[in-house]
Amino acid sequence: MAFQIIRDSVMDNILIPGEQDQFRTVGHPLPLEGSEALLKNKRAVAFYYAEGDLTGGQEYEPYHDMIFYLELMVAANAQADLKVLEKEFPEALQNEAYSIALSNMQAAEYLADRLMDDLIAIVYQLVMKAENDELAIDRIEPSSGVRVHNRLITKIEKFPPESPGEQTVMKALLTLKCQAEEDIEGEEPLGEIGAGDSIIGEYEPYPPGAELE
Amino acid sequence: MSLLTRFKKDLVEIIDKDWGEPVILIGPDGHKQTQTADDETKSLKGILSRESVNIDPGTGFEAVVPEPVLILRLGSLTRVPKASEKWSVQAPPTPGSETLQSYTLSGPPEEGSTIGYINLPLRKVVQI
Numbered sequence: 001m002a003f004q005i006i007r008d009s010v011m012d013n014i015l016i017p018g019e020q021d022q023f024r025t026v027g028h029p030l031p032l033e034g035s036e037a038l039l040k041n042k043r044a045v046a047f048y049y050a051e052g053d054l055t056g057g058q059e060y061e062p063y064h065d066m067i068f069y070l071e072l073m074v075a076a077n078a079q080a081d082l083k084v085l086e087k088e089f090p091e092a093l094q095n096e097a098y099s100i101a102l103s104n105m106q107a108a109e110y111l112a113d114r115l116m117d118d119l120i121a122i123v124y125q126l127v128m129k130a131e132n133d134e135l136a137i138d139r140i141e142p143s144s145g146v147r148v149h150n151r152l153i154t155k156i157e158k159f160p161p162e163s164p165g166e167q168t169v170m171k172a173l174l175t176l177k178c179q180a181e182e183d184i185e186g187e188e189p190l191g192e193i194g195a196g197d198s199i200i201g202e203y204e205p206y207p208p209g210a211e212l213e
Numbered sequence: 214m215s216l217l218t219r220f221k222k223d224l225v226e227i228i229d230k231d232w233g234e235p236v237i238l239i240g241p242d243g244h245k246q247t248q249t250a251d252d253e254t255k256s257l258k259g260i261l262s263r264e265s266v267n268i269d270p271g272t273g274f275e276a277v278v279p280e281p282v283l284i285l286r287l288g289s290l291t292r293v294p295k296a297s298e299k300w301s302v303q304a305p306p307t308p309g310s311e312t313l314q315s316y317t318l319s320g321p322p323e324e325g326s327t328i329g330y331i332n333l334p335l336r337k338v339v340q341i
Contacts, residue, residue, distance in 0.1 A: 077336065077337050077338060077339045078317050078336055078337070078338045078339075079338065079339055079340070079341045080301070080315070080317070080338050080340075080341060081340070081341055082315050082338065082339070082340045083340070085239060085301045085303075085315060085338075086303065086313070086315065094243065094245060095242060095243030095244055096243060097243065098239050098243035098244075098245060098301070099241065099242055099243030100243075101301075102239065102241055102243070102299045102300070102301060103241075103299065104341075105299050105301075105317060105338070106341070108319075108336060163319055163320070163336065166279045166280070166281065166335075166336055166337040167336070167337070168319075168336070
């Protein structure tokens with residue numbers, strides 16, 4: 001179906017080539033636990049089909065309003081100047097050096113929030129790039145016959161940071177909407193033609209006894 | 214001997230003699246503590262629980278996650294950590310390790326103050 005072709009195109013032609021070593025792309029919802037194994041450079045993007053509305057009648061191919069989720073996850077550790085905190089100082093200097101290093105410690109929640117904002121900007125620009133208005137299908141897979149319309153990231157939602165382990169993990173959800181026609185396989189069967197049925201456009205014989213001109 | 218006194222004596226046995234590992238605390242005022250407050254000839258020790266078993270809300274399955282919690286004897290501390298304070302805790306990343314890993318508090322300490330111990334939930338700190 002068209003949504004599968006679109007899903008694969010976004011994964012293979014937009015997200016994976018756009019990683020630039022800044023995040024890792026996966027094709028399924030991200031689990032919170034065990035997040036460390038999934039993250040590359042502390043950032044991961046999951047892309048998957050979420051839901052769709054199909055409209056159309058018997059005379060037309062169904063039109064599919066699709067919703068895909070771009071699920072973003074980042075992880076951060078607190079940061080401090082460990083070269084100071086793990087060093088021995090003369091007693092007179094020790095308290096001041098350590099207290100300055102501790103007051104400059106950056107909270108993991110703050111760093112996760114900034115990492116997430118950067119990742120949202122990267123992914124938004126990748127998907128909404130002008131040349132990706134048909135989600136790369138027209139450029140890379142035109143033979144699929146799928147035409148994508150009205151591609152738009154309609155919602156960005158950030159969730160509060162969580163700490164499932166040594167790291168602080170933050171998630172966000174980008175909602176991507178688009179439309180495409182769904183091709184139906186097979187051919188509609190024709191009914192049997194009975195006696196007396198007239199076929200439009202076909203030659204109709206003269207009634208019996210009529211004179212030929 | 215009262216039950217409370219008995220328990221406090223047991224804590225010394227369990228943490229300072231049997232299961233504890235040497236740890237270093239640096240408070241927000243920069244004071245570094247390496248010895249126990251009640252016997253300055255001995256290293257400050259705590260029990261570091263490094264992992265816990267959580268339920269993954271996405272799958273419902275159990276998952277082992279690194280979630281370090283340091284158990285310290287209140288009597289061994291010169292200053293007790295409080296929520297929202299910035300502390301540095303240095304502890305062995307694996308049992309018996311000679312190098313120390315830097316941690317900070319990941320949440321408010323949980324006190325079992327009536328029986329004399331404190332739990333510090335920790336989070337790894339990395340170099341800026």
